[in-house]
Amino acid sequence: VQRHCFIYSLNQHTNWVRCARFSPDGRLIASCGDDRSVRLWDTSSKLCINCFTDCSGSATFVDFNSSGTCIASSGADSSLKIWDLRTNKLIQHYQVHTAAINSFSFHPSSNYLISGSSDRTVKILDLLEGRLIYTLHGHKVLLWKTNFDSKPYQDLLQHHSRRSTPNPPPHLSDIHPRTPHLHHPQPTPIQVSTTSTPTDFLALHDSGSKVEEWTGGESTNWAGSNSGNQSGSDGAGRGRRKEEDTAQNHPLEVLSGHPSSLDFTLQHIVQQLDVLTQTVSVLEERLTLTEDKMKECLQYQSQILKDMQKSE
Known part of the structure; x- marks a missing residue:
């Protein structure tokens, strides 16, 4: 760019190229296009070092995470896929949108991903848990661009983690035991009984x-x-x-962690919240239309009154 001259071209795609991105260290280039492939290029050798062909439709967007160890691509088939460049394998696949995904962006921590789609929604994914955590509604047209704030999040978290009114450190007596008993806020001496046998060790004792x-x-x-x-x-x-x-x-x-029934319940709650958000959005649109109609009626009424006063 500084010399304003052409350097080289990468031309192994067989159809339109929709997006291309440099890696954070500048050594790699990721590109995607209508040939349903995502290609990885080496800037030093100018060769294609890997090609991912798991896309079932045109690839619309591609990007690296903040560490440069993974790339993600979105497609016209409303899918979002993430590959690990260290193992060259597909590690995550999301099908959360109902239309083509036009853009997405990694969080600076690489733990979250935000995507914008032609279904007029913005969705935030938790990459650590591998699930959708929030859906944003409100756009009336196709959504073409999304991004997280570029402000350093670690400094922000450290700033908010400082206590404005420091509290005394917690005490063991503040922790509720399994069996209910009267909770005393003041510190009390703790006695450990060596003769009692917890129920968790009965099976071990029997064995x-x-x-x-x-x-x-x-x-x-x-x-x-x-x-x-x-x-x-x-x-x-x-x-x-x-x-x-x-x-x-x-x-x-x-x-095993949370049981499957609890996971199913949480997913059901998230779906119900999504439906509730859509309902509130529709109600807001209807309320806006009603307010506009009322405003027009008041303006028309005031105009009639002015005309009557002029005629008198």
Whole structure:
């Protein structure tokens, strides 16, 4: 640009090229077009180093995330796809719009993505959880451009994290235990009882007693005969397999996080909020039309009164 001269061209696309973007470090170029492909170019060798052909329609927009490790592309088929350049694999695929996506933008943290579509909506995606978190309505025409604020978000978060009125540090007595009891705001001494057995360790205690019984049976059989030793080893294998199955099955239920029913409920709530937002938008449009009609009636009435006064 400074020398105002042509440098080189990249011409492996077989149809119109709709978008091209430099990576944050300037070493790569991502391009997309109507040939349903997203191509990755090396600026030093001027060669196409990768080509993603997973698009089912024309690719309308492409961009890098802030770290340059992923690229995303949108298509006329209302799909949004994200590829990892380190593994050259598709890692996320979103189908949240009902029309072609014209533009999108990564958040500076690369944890969120905002997209604008021909369906007149703006949608914000949480890339860490892989779901839609918000839909913005209000545009009456096609939406062509979206972007996040370029202000450094880390400085902003640090500024808001400072307390205006510092509070005293929390105390252990401020944490409610599992069993309900009277909560005292003042610090109270905490006593730990070593004789109590939590309910969470009952299963572990039972399994430990089973192991002890099996160990005693094994030692007795070992002191007996070879046939007893054989049966003891078989029992040991069965006992070990049973304990492994128990240890593998039960913790999965604890570490699985939110149950599927809760996820379904949250998705249903988000859908209902989306419908409610659309309803409020329609009501606002009708209220605006009513106000315009009332204004016209008042103007017409005042004009009639002025004409009557002039005629008198």
